[in-house]
Amino acid sequence: MDGGYETFLRILEDFRVVPAIINVLFLLAIFVPLMIITVLAVSLLLDSIDFKYNRTTRLLFLIPGLIPVAVAVLFWSAVVGYDVVWDKSNIRWFIGAISFSTGIGSWIVIQYGSLRSISHEVLEAGVVDGCNRFQLAWRLKLPMISRYVAYMVILLIVGTLQIFNEPNLLIYTNMTTDWSPSQIAFTYAFKNADFAGGVALSLIMLIPNVILALLFVLNTDFMKKSKSSWK
């Protein structure tokens, strides 16, 4: 019979867990802020002008995320060159770059849609009050889509903490076998047939996520019922 808190202790003593957490924190520190800034910048820029190739631009950002991940990794390896991939010091940057390029497109589509749901009247009122485009974006549009932005931030952070596909598909390089906590959980559950171990690690990973979600929920008006959008 497995289970009990010994399982948790056993997982935490695993020598692979700490490096995996450091890997994920690296992505969290560098690529997540970059993704947030890029997504907001691109969608605000697209929303601010009448751009003829608007739809095409969003589609081009989106396409890397539509390709099945397995194929995407092969493409990426070919794009940057295999000698770069094989260098151990590059692997974090490489994984970060893949998750960056596959992740931003869908969020640009969502944030652009949320910007489009702001009503004309509000923006016109802003223009009458003398806003230029930047002030319009910074003082009106961003506060009005703040809930969507909070949603994006939570999901981007969580998605990075749980990163699985990219390192798992780079396994052929032999450098990413247990690169992220998710992968270790997967190894426990499906390779070592130790479901208790896998579940324990998943639960440990769930703790920061739930804390994060709670923080957001309690500190923003995330859970408020529908309100008048601009009063």
Add this chain to the structure above:
Amino acid sequence: MEIGAQRRNSRLIKITLFFATFWASIPLLWILRDVARMIFAPVIYYDNGVFFTWLKNTSIFVGSALTISVVCCVTAGFVLAVLDVPFRRFLLFATLVTMLIPITAMAMPLYVMIDRIGLNDTLLGLILASSFFPFGAFLSYLYFTSVLPPDLVGMGRIDGLGDFGIYRHLGLPLSKSLISVVTFFCFVSLWNSYHLPRVILTEPSKSIMSIGIEVFYGQGTTLIALMMVIPSVLLYLASQKTIARGIFSGAVKE
């Protein structure tokens, strides 16, 4: 001439023209068909055309799961944003937490559930296991909170609408762009889904495309990528037409 008759006539002309063009372009279409066959030959003729079985299974799977998920998502989002339901905050938080659980941790319990009700290795089991999309439900919730202010709902109530009436006459007409966005993302996640089908479907003949195409890795990678991307791109182009500014402007006068 009345507008109705005019519209009918122009439709008739369009249909006639369409058939005429089709008739004229049959030779060209014939060539295109042969070219497509040549390009996709390694995929189409693999294992006596098992590809078409995968395609059929995928369309059944994606079609049904997509319908169930989108209907549930939009309705759930509306209810959570507008109506007074007991345990609303708890339900919202539960939706959020469902998204935070890694799919690797979800796959096993779902598999056990599907196995218990005897639907292991069937399409129905896969459809049931995949028909949840918390991301879309939460997105709908956010959308309805910003697009349906209480004043508008109150007006609906004064005009004698019940909960379902508000959903039918206010919620749905306002949510065209939401439905298209949710449909698109749900489609992409189902179309590319890998973990659950991998665990639930074991027999190759019952497989679906996203896991079936694995046999072509290495020889036809570009071809596969192309085939997998095209439906998503087409759906994107169709879904983005409905996004327009200010669908709600001026609904409430101060």
